[in-house]
Amino acid sequence: MVQRDDLLVLGVDWHVHYDHSAGEIVSAFLKGLGNGVIQGRHCPLCGAVWLPPRAYCERCFVATDQWVSVGPGGVLEAFTIVGQKFDNLPEPPYVIAFARLDGSDSSLANFLTMTLGSVEEMAERLAVGQRIRAEFKPESQRQLRITDFHYVLA
Numbered sequence: 313m314v315q316r317d318d319l320l321v322l323g324v325d326w327h328v329h330y331d332h333s334a335g336e337i338v339s340a341f342l343k344g345l346g347n348g349v350i351q352g353r354h355c356p357l358c359g360a361v362w363l364p365p366r367a368y369c370e371r372c373f374v375a376t377d378q379w380v381s382v383g384p385g386g387v388l389e390a391f392t393i394v395g396q397k398f399d400n401l402p403e404p405p406y407v408i409a410f411a412r413l414d415g416s417d418s419s420l421a422n423f424l425t426m427t428l429g430s431v432e433e434m435a436e437r438l439a440v441g442q443r444i445r446a447e448f449k450p451e452s453q454r455q456l457r458i459t460d461f462h463y464v465l466a
């Protein structure tokens with residue numbers, strides 16, 4: 313990285329709260345998470361099950377027609393180990409994983425929780441293709457958010 317002594321670095325805090333509609337599909341998906349169920353959307357033409365759920369199939373450009381329960385097992389398709397602290401995120405190191413849950417045809421990102429302590433230990437333990445499973449928080453702690461569950465190694 314190039315550093316120049318003549319350039320200023322300005323610290324700025326932005327605190328913006330914004331309420332928006334989650335829409336029909338995402339609202340139903342998040343309500344399902346509150347009940348401990350992960351559901352994708354089925355395409356009537358190609359049969360794909362999209363997760364995160366989509367109103368339209370991105371292959372066929374037709375409306376998806378039904379909900380399909382997926383998981384809790386799945387396959388780790390990609391991951392990153394975060395070793396840097398970011399505001400409003402967990403203490404590093406932690407893992408963000410893309411997993412394709414059983415019964416779905418696309419990957420869903422979420423935290424993958426591990427008990428190992430260092431980035432190196434995590435990197436040695438993780439591999440694309442490993443089995444994972446979705447594990448829900450206790451019902452009383454769910455907030456109708458994607459973080460109502462996380463992945464763990466199966």
Ligand SMILES: [Zn+2]
Binds near residue numbers: 359371
């Ligand atoms: Zn389709």
